[in-house]
Amino acid sequence: MRGRSALPATTVFLLAATALGPAACAGADTDPPPAPAGLTAQAGSAGSVHVMWDPAAERDGVTGYQVLQGGKPVRDLPGDKHMTDVTGLAPQTHYAFTVRARDAAGNLSPAAVTAEVTTPPVRADDRRAPTAPARAAGSPAGPRSVRLSWSEATDDTGVTAYDVYQGGVRIHTAAATETGTRLTGLRPDTVYTFTVRARDGADNSSPDGPPVEITTAPADGEGPPTVPGDFTATASPGAVELGWIPPDTGHEVREYELHVDGRPTTVIQFAPGAVPGGRAAHRLTVAEPAGTVWHLKIRARLPDGTWGSFSAERRVELAR
Template sequence: MPRPPATVVFAASAACLLAACGGEDRDAESPSVPAGVTVQAGSATSVHVMWEHATDNEKVAGYEVYQRGAKVRSLPGTTRMVDVERLAPRTAYTFTVRARDAAGNLSGPSAAVSVTTPADTPDDRRAPSRPASPRGTVTGTRTVTLTWGRSTDDVGVTSYDIYQEDSRIHSVGGDRTSARVTGLRPGTVYTFTVRARDAAENSSPDSAAVDLTTAPAPGAGPGTAPAELTATARKGTVELSWTPPETGAPVKEYELFLNGRMATTIVWGSAPPTGKARYTTTVTGGPGTRYSVKLRAKLPDGKWGDFSAQRTVVLPG
């Protein structure tokens, strides 16, 4: 006996309704194409790829890096650079970048950028000299420009790496002596150093540190970071001094960080010292041990303020 027509119509209508609802909810819009892609050979077997933020009607969830159409790296949406390694020396490569949203929509590929890795130098064990006379200029609430003197190397400097505290955040070619760093936070203290690198992956010592404070956002209050931090390494101790932030009330408590981890809380039981604050912390490393040091103040409202600039010391023998 044939199925009643009404049942068929109802089922088809329900299926269409469900399909329509699913179609309306699905994000079908692709992110914008990443712009500003640059590729720099970091060594004979690696390159450094960078790009600018893409945009999306929802949110950019990630980026994908391609070498001649083959995906070589997949990265989160907060990342705008990557080192591609295990390449062949003296070889030409072409890279593109695509943005991806949470729904899986991919942007079109960026403009293709080519680079040729330098020749391998397996017997080169000498690192380049330290980049000289680094300087910095704040160019906005989120941007700074760094400059430095050229390093020398027995074979040749391939690239300069920019570090913010202990993390590499940027690289430029060995023929460059300046870099523009973007994506920073307004009203924040940053400590930058520069290292030179050659084709054999030998890196120079850090340059002298450059402290820069980005311009505050409109309407922002005074800075909350301790200023003028100095650190002196002794045998088994590190001596610190700094200028407390102006908070409208005495600062009685600080958190001290060593190598990126909170090491101790500094508390003055009575009135804190006027003018420069001083503190000596005990360390357990042997001669030659490297420590990075920074601190932040507890503000009168109970919240922690911004970090000071970072200082790096090496324990003496």
Template sequence: MPVVRGGPTVQRPPTLTALAVSAALLLTACGGEEDKDTERPSTPAGVTAQAGSATSVHVMWEPSSDNKAVTGYDVFQKGEKVKSVQGGRSMVDVDRLAPATAYSFTVRARDAAGNLSEPSAAISVTTPAPTPDDHGAPSRPAGLRASAEGSRAAVLTWSRSTDDVGVTAYDIYQEDSRIHSVGGGETTTRITGLRPGTIYSFTVRARDAAENSSPDSVPVDLTTGAGPDGGAGTAPTGLRATARKGGIELSWTPPDTGEPVREHQLYLNGEFATTIVWGAQPPPGTVTYTFTVMDKPGTRYSVKLRAKLPDGKWGDFSAQRTVVVTAGGA
């Protein structure tokens, strides 16, 4: 648990006693053929396959629809199932492939009743030749930019990386999760499935055929367009995280709620860490907070915040920042 060094007081979360909860799920058979789900999900469209290395391929597709719900997707290589994922996912890596070999993939959607869609159109891809002597990582992608397309999509662009052998793919991350990959010759991509009025933080890494990955690009923040109800954003903005001697310094601008924001929740590596509380009037504009870390140099932290709104609810999360602990700090 981080310890504050100066600044606001810290409200420790109370110890929670685990409660055992039991529930009975009653399933009633209605009998009758008309109640059976026999409708297939729609056929997955927009299937792409990108060789990420000499032995792996990244397969992506657009989500299917179903009269009830799509519960999963199966990926096939020339009729043989090689991967299965849950219904909320639309991408997967197929590993343990042979270098310099042609492959053909199709995708089928699945529902809870076991109905399978028709196979998607087959997509072909060839893995590159192995590069056993390639130990150097590509350079960091530079110049990452993002622009919103309405309320549910974004377009990212960046400058081409260099590598001693060759860049085979660019991996796009939203916070700490890889959400997309494109070929090594691409420097732009479109991200879909975003939420309206939400702040996102994207980074890009370059990868070569030997699976060497570059350092993260500088992150870029983007806020999607407002949903039908509009409304002001509730996420802290301008978050910066800087490694200091023995700790990490954060600075950010609280959301404009019409009233002072007195509390923020701090999350480290996706987990709640502490509540930051200003006992008196919060400082105007940009605020700062420093906490102590005890982990060894080189430890990587992901940091994000959310503010407590005047109505008592917690607002949206800020963009996430990543910081690496250094030996002497800044």
């Protein structure tokens, strides 16, 4: 895509960076990381279980996870993942899952406390999805967590789980008996948009419930908020119009990084002396087919050269 703006702005495309491996250690590392905490296992259907645990602390140096079913490894995941779906299971069957963390030296942690679950029975020829949760609400629970709640959904064969999505990606699964949860591992001073879907035993998912925007609290010592305010994205034929209120950092904010579907795509730059004093605007010219769905968010480059917190995320469907 190409960027155009009524204001003097240019668009700079980002190049993929090569990841650097860990530096060589002076001596062999033989200390394993601690066992993962907060392990849960939730049956999402008659043949699948969603396994989830708390992210490791950065100081633990975790680079990967090993998921075990009945004591046998069934999944290997990178260190930035803390959930997975185990599929191909039998209905009405009891399963036990645990997880071990792995560090860069290959040391494996002790196993997490085992999570046990029983899959529900098969519902033959069930093709009807549950209704979407009609209501949802949320509130911050500190700099790195939020509380989210929703109303019960209905289904002709019964709801088996609720899935929480953020940016079109499932980040949490709750039991059918739950109508609320606490989400952790978030960034301070950041706007998050969550939706909830109900799921039945045949893996039919409902439409999204109403979106809930929650801003996490700033962390101590971080200074004023850095979130671009009132971010909007509106599709028109061949273009997407962006608008936002620059954060008040005490200096001109000339650069913004645009993320599409969770990936950095462009840097929007305003020329010196042309930085908007009020609401900023930018026009993206797009070549993707009509009906393509994007999830967009932006963040500002701060006076110290670092990136600030993300704006609210907006879903937009490209126009015909």
